[in-house]
Amino acid sequence: MFHWLEKNPFFFAVGVFVVIAFAGLIEILPNFAEASRPVVGLKPYTVLELAGKNIYKKDHCIACHSQLIRPFKAETDRYGQYSLSGEYAYDRPFLWGSKRTGPDLHRVGNYRTTDWHENHMWDPKSVVPQSIMPAYKHQFTNIADIETAYAEAVTVKNIFGTPYGDEFQPTKEAWEAYRPTVLAEAKAIADDMKNKDVKEAVANGQIPEIVAMIAYLNRLK
Amino acid sequence: MQSNAALEYDYSVAKLFTYTTILFGFLGMLIGTLIAAQLAFPELNYLMGEYGTFSRLRPLHTNIVVYGFTVSGVFATFYYSAQRVLKVSMAESKFLMFVGKLQFVLYVILALAMVVSLLMGFSSSKEYAEMEWPLDVLTVLVWVLWGVAMFGLIGIRREKSLYISLWYFIACFLGVAMLYLFNNMEVPTYLASGGLGNIMHSVSMYAGTNDALVQWWWGHNAVAFVFTVPIIAMIYYFLPKESGQAIYSYKLSLLSFWGLMFVYLWAGSHHLLWSTVPDWMQSMGSIFSVVLILPSWGSAINMLLTMKGEWNQLTENPLIKFMVLASTFYMLSTLEGPIQAIKSVNAIAHFTDWIPGHVHDGVLGWVAFMIMASLFHMAPRMYKREIYSKKLMEAQFWLQITAVVLYFTSMWIAGITQGMMWRAVDEYGNLMYSFIDTVAVLNPYYTIRALAGVLYLTGFLMFAYNMYKTMTISRKLEVEPQFRSPMA
Numbered sequence: 028m029f030h031w032l033e034k035n036p037f038f039f040a041v042g043v044f045v046v047i048a049f050a051g052l053i054e055i056l057p058n059f060a061e062a063s064r065p066v067v068g069l070k071p072y073t074v075l076e077l078a079g080k081n082i083y084k085k086d087h088c089i090a091c092h093s094q095l096i097r098p099f100k101a102e103t104d105r106y107g108q109y110s111l112s113g114e115y116a117y118d119r120p121f122l123w124g125s126k127r128t129g130p131d132l133h134r135v136g137n138y139r140t141t142d143w144h145e146n147h148m149w150d151p152k153s154v155v156p157q158s159i160m161p162a163y164k165h166q167f168t169n170i171a172d173i174e175t176a177y178a179e180a181v182t183v184k185n186i187f188g189t190p191y192g193d194e195f196q197p198t199k200e201a202w203e204a205y206r207p208t209v210l211a212e213a214k215a216i217a218d219d220m221k222n223k224d225v226k227e228a229v230a231n232g233q234i235p236e237i238v239a240m241i242a243y244l245n246r247l248k
Numbered sequence: 249m250q251s252n253a254a255l256e257y258d259y260s261v262a263k264l265f266t267y268t269t270i271l272f273g274f275l276g277m278l279i280g281t282l283i284a285a286q287l288a289f290p291e292l293n294y295l296m297g298e299y300g301t302f303s304r305l306r307p308l309h310t311n312i313v314v315y316g317f318t319v320s321g322v323f324a325t326f327y328y329s330a331q332r333v334l335k336v337s338m339a340e341s342k343f344l345m346f347v348g349k350l351q352f353v354l355y356v357i358l359a360l361a362m363v364v365s366l367l368m369g370f371s372s373s374k375e376y377a378e379m380e381w382p383l384d385v386l387t388v389l390v391w392v393l394w395g396v397a398m399f400g401l402i403g404i405r406r407e408k409s410l411y412i413s414l415w416y417f418i419a420c421f422l423g424v425a426m427l428y429l430f431n432n433m434e435v436p437t438y439l440a441s442g443g444l445g446n447i448m449h450s451v452s453m454y455a456g457t458n459d460a461l462v463q464w465w466w467g468h469n470a471v472a473f474v475f476t477v478p479i480i481a482m483i484y485y486f487l488p489k490e491s492g493q494a495i496y497s498y499k500l501s502l503l504s505f506w507g508l509m510f511v512y513l514w515a516g517s518h519h520l521l522w523s524t525v526p527d528w529m530q531s532m533g534s535i536f537s538v539v540l541i542l543p544s545w546g547s548a549i550n551m552l553l554t555m556k557g558e559w560n561q562l563t564e565n566p567l568i569k570f571m572v573l574a575s576t577f578y579m580l581s582t583l584e585g586p587i588q589a590i591k592s593v594n595a596i597a598h599f600t601d602w603i604p605g606h607v608h609d610g611v612l613g614w615v616a617f618m619i620m621a622s623l624f625h626m627a628p629r630m631y632k633r634e635i636y637s638k639k640l641m642e643a644q645f646w647l648q649i650t651a652v653v654l655y656f657t658s659m660w661i662a663g664i665t666q667g668m669m670w671r672a673v674d675e676y677g678n679l680m681y682s683f684i685d686t687v688a689v690l691n692p693y694y695t696i697r698a699l700a701g702v703l704y705l706t707g708f709l710m711f712a713y714n715m716y717k718t719m720t721i722s723r724k725l726e727v728e729p730q731f732r733s734p735m736a
Contacts, residue, residue, distance in 0.1 A: 029502055030409075033409045033410045033415075034408050034409055034410070036399065036402045036410060036418070039410065039415070039418065040418055040422060043415075043418060043419050043422055043423075043509055044422050044426070046506065046509045046510050047419070047422065047423050047426065047509050047510075047512070047513050048426060048513075049510070049513070050510075050513035050514040050516075050536075051426075051430075051465055051513060054461070054465070054514065054516070054517060054529055054532060055458075055461050055462060055465055058457070058458060058461060058525070058526060058529070059458055063455055063456065063457075063458055081449070083373075084371055084372070084373040085369035085370075085371065086298075086301070086303050086304060086369065087303040087304055087306060087307055087369075087371055087373065088303060089373050089375075090302065090303045090306040090307070091302070091303060093599055095523055095524075097522040097523070097595070097598075098522060099522070099595065099671065100673075100677075101670055101671035101672075101673065101679060102670075104678075104679050105670075105679060105683070110523075110524055111524060112456065112457045112524035112525075113456075114456075115455065115456025115457055115459075115460075115524070116455055116456050117455060117456075118455055118456045118459070119451040119452040119453075119454070119455045119459065120372060120373055120374050120451075120452040120454075120459050120463070121452075121455070121456050121457070121459040121460045121463070122373060123460055123523065124599075125375060125519065125598075125599070125603065126599055126600075126601075126603065126604070127599040127600070128287065128687070129683075129687075130683040155684050157684050157687065157688045158290075158684065158687075159287060159290045159687060160290070161286075161290060161293035161294070161301040161302060161303075162293075162294075163298075163301070165297065165298035169298075172445065172446060174444055174445040174446075175437060175444070175445030175446045175449045176445070177441075177444060177445065178437040178438060178440075178441035178444035178445035178446075178449070179437045179441075179445070179449065179451055181437075181440070181441040181442075181444065182435055182437045182440040182441050182451055183451055185440065186435055186440060187455070197440070197441045197442035197444065198442055199442075199443075199444070202444055
């Protein structure tokens with residue numbers, strides 16, 4: 028049979044494909060309905076948090092930080108309750124990471140504050156003297172892309188049924204109407220911060236990346 | 249063409265991809281060395297503002313090494329060897345020649361777009377699939393063109409039986425196509441929201457645990473179908489060609505090929521041990537990872553036994569040294585991987601530096617060694633000149649071996665140290681170390697690893713220089729060498 032296959036490339040290719048596709052069918056498909064159910068009480072990310080999540084992706088925090096607490100005592104002592112599948116139901120993509128050069132962040136919102144993050148992102152060594160994490164000062168000046176975050180909320184609402192309200196519509200007008208809600212959320216965070224430029228930007232209707240980032244990190248609980 | 253006339257093979261496409269292999273190899277390893285150094289000396293994060301942080305550069309390193317260096321190497325060796333094992337020249341079909349060159353042009357555009365967009369921070373944050381959706385579309389196009397060239401060449405072949413290397417190239421084509429498509433299913437938010445926001449942005453079709461499953465089904469098998477399968481294709485072609493020895497066992501190649509195809513895909517969930525993925529999948533991943541030793545070692549042993557009775561070549565020909573060492577490192581990393589996939593070992597190893605350590609035994613010791621050896625073998629045939637310097641090649645070999653050994657030993661120690669410190673408790677059951685203690689302790693190992701990077705990169709520069717001289721000023725050859733590559 029193998030000799031025959033080697034002379035018939037089409038059937039050879041079909042054979043290879045069947046053999047490699049087999050595992051995926053059995054391992055991946057059965058889980059889809061089960062795993063995508065949210066835990067009770069899970070709310071979708073706010074637009075500001077989504078913007079923060081996108082900055083988390085942009086600066087690729089996943090390179091050093093995980094968001095997955097494994098069910099070991101050493102991990103639950105360090106980071107809190109181990110992670111549950113339903114907690115990730117609105118995570119597109121998942122951000123578990125594969126390397127902990129820095130600590131896990133899945134419940135960082137439980138034990139760090141806006142103030143701590145502000146100091147830490149500006150200069151990690153100011154709060155953790157031996158830290159090897161770089162400073163992310165550019166997040167204090169770059170303006171976050173809130174419109175894209177809104178577009179993402181609309182997309183997941185319409186396509187995947189993520190429970191966002193009726194005010195999320197795929198139009199410019201809906202976005203303009205929603206904008207003040209995001210600004211108010213940003214202002215609440217900026218009020219807890221001390222960086223003057225950040226406060227000023229928010230007062231002028233601009234949201235620096237760091238504000239969205241902190242909103243996202245505070246949400247991780 | 250008369251059947252008894254020697255075929256004139258056309259290497260123009262193979263040559264083009266050879267240049268990008270060298271270019272991206274250098275670039276990928278340079279960035280790799282820089283980010284390794286950043287962990288030991290954090291001040292190095294500030295060389296290029298927001299574009300120079302470890303986090304921004306890490307996906308650039310992995311993507312350039314995977315899609316720039318390795319994939320270029322795969323294309324180069326394919327366009328070289330496929331003609332020869334099929335006994336047909338690219339020059340015989342204007343169409344295939346066009347497809348090959350178009351594929352190269354699109355590939356270069358894609359690679360440049362990848363570098364720029366990742367630097368700018370457009371990333372899906374799915375590992376080794378970071379490229380955003382417009383680039384994914386271009387990737388699919390490049391890949392389809394490769395398929396057209398591959399099956400086109402097969403279609404006009406003179407040699408009816410497909411040689412083993414081609415089995416692996418076909419598997420690489422199909423496997424990556426399937427995995428890449430499914431893992432990169434994403435919805436562009438701009439298109440789905442009536443034109444709001446950034447056009448580059450997208451959301452994954454899968455959420456949370458499902459996304460993790462699909463991602464590591466891809467992530468692990470990208471290792472299979474980019475870092476393993478086409479590299480085995482290379483060694484099956486180039487080792488017999490360089491040594492003049494026939495493959496030891498046809499049956500062993502059959503067993504290893506079909507075994508690898510069947511088993512590899514199951515093992516993806518070993519990246520998700522102790523996560524929220526159902527337990528039975530984790531166990532399947534673990535078990536199949538261990539079973540995977542069989543087909544992996546099957547190929548490697550087949551390679552080593554091919555040299556049976558001819559081990560003297562190891563002392564005489566540095567290229568044989570590269571290839572034998574590559575298969576030895578293949579054995580090492582395919583033993584190490586299953587060990588890490590055992591659940592109790594994984595509890596310590598996961599999230600630590602042992603994982604990058606493991607990856608690098610594979611990519612530095614196996615993938616890069618085999619690609620460099622293949623290009624060295626191809627150079628005298630493609631450029632009709634002897635290899636510029638044997639001495640330089642020998643020096644490169646020993647330098648890079650030292651680098652690989654320093655790399656994996658330091659990362660083994662770093663990983664196990666950190667894994668043990670994370671879980672260490674005192675007599676009352678309290679955690680003994682704060683997280684930062686487990687970072688500070690790694691500094692010496694990070695320094696050693698950065699040094700290993702510098703050594704390996706230097707070796708790669710020696711390779712690039714040797715290749716450049718071979719292409720340009722080395723002594724011309726009258727006839728094509730049959731087996732052993734001539735070198736000065």
